[in-house]
Amino acid sequence: MPPIISVRNLDKVYASGFHALRDVSLDIRRGEILALLGPNGAGKTTLISIICGIVRASSGTVTVDGHDIVRDYRAARAKIGLVPQELSTDTFEKVWATLRFSRGLFGKAPDPAHLEKVLRELSLWDKRDSKIMTLSGGMKRRVLIAKALAHEPSILFLDEPTAGVDVELRHDMWRMVRRLRDEGATIILTTHYIEEAEEMADRIGVIAKGELVVVEDKATLMRKLGRKQLTLSLREPLERVPDVLADQPLELAQDGHALVYTFDTQTEETGIAALLKRLAEQGIDFKDLHSSESSLEDIFVGLVHGKPQQAAA
């Protein structure tokens, strides 16, 4: 099946001279949840804003379900719902009125039943006649989501959806996102919460300094980039790693009380057995050992801070 969104060689230089995106190409699959990870200022919002029509690309093309976002913007935009990062709401309006407005703006005939369903799902139904200014921050976030869903989009962009949101809303939101995906929608969310990406996404893209560093299935990314560490708690502290073991990926930790061995999970031979044998030969004794797998967070930090040896794999 062709990708639902296809981004080709996208470049964006703002009038200020800031180079926000550099030659980004990306295919978003129909019906997936794609998480875009990256530090602040990496270009996540710029990428989303270009796809949604808020920012113009300097060069490159984007198609949404086969429709070019510039030439055929009406067809492209009608399919998209966007929940922005900022809590920009019509303060003086009532919840219901803003939802009706959003639906009409995106070219759909009024459908109170659909709006009711959306509001109920977001626990906003009781607030439908409240002015938005009277709502809490979390409620305003829900209103923005409801507005984005008012026209039944098949693609939903969530820009930092859970920034400053309490646990309850975060879980509500995750549940809703999964339900939408099960109904066939494609969801793209940006976040800098790794746990969110890990929890939600089918695929993960990492953006840093305007470049798309990697896009992978979450599991593949974890497997590819994942490293395991074996930590040995030593009986006697070491001042440094013995020279005879210098060929091994060993590091001292805890003031010489622990020896950390890093190995790749993909290789058949982890080398642990050999290592333990050599340690015994050296008379290095240990009282305890445990192994740990690197989390997505470690992988992410590695990617963003330019340890890309695995990223290229």
Next chain:
Amino acid sequence: MNLHAVKAIYRFEMARTFRTITQSIASPVLSTSLYFVVFGSAIGSRMGDIGGVSYGAFIIPGLIMLSLLNESISNASFGIYMPKWAGTIFELLSAPVSFIEVVLGYVGAAATKSVMLGVLILVTARFFVPYQIEHPVWMLGFLVLTALTFSLFGFIIGLWADDFQKLQVIPLMVVTPLTFLGGAFYSIDMLPPFWQRVTLFNPVVYLISGFRWSFYGIADVDVATSAFATLGFLALCLVAVWWIFRTGYKLRS
């Protein structure tokens, strides 16, 4: 064309009008009534007729135009400036609409509001001074055309403004002086010859003159000229809005 979008914007904007009815309708009606009391009844009773029309009646078309211009500009500029200021403009920019739907919705609502206001002032004036309307169809035509044109002009100001001061500066510093000097309170042949010629560069003269003609059949400038001048300004504003949306000026980075 996305008709649902036009309807949605129009409805949303009209709801805003009725929510702020005191400020958007009642207060201009009140202030214009004060003009009628002061200039029409009090001072007007000591003034001679102009072109066979009593002074109180003479100033009605000018006063309506004065309110119409100010309110059209302020309604429309505020209508589009607020979403920009609050950040909600993102929705409009990401919606499947062209400048046509946006203009029809926002400018249509602002102009509707102004026409309602103009009619209300006209009705109110009846309580203070007697008047007649010789060409009611033309009168309505000028009313609608002016409301549309200056709502469009206000819309451009709202798009252009990036702070509240800019939003106010053109209405206060340009439009108000032009309206007061545009013959709202006098006939331009009451001016010295030199100023009569200068005043012909003031577009508001054509609006007021044409509008007054529809009431009393007297005009400072030819009616056709009035109509074409207004239409010309309307066309100019349309081109400006089209350009703004095409280039994304101050809208899309």
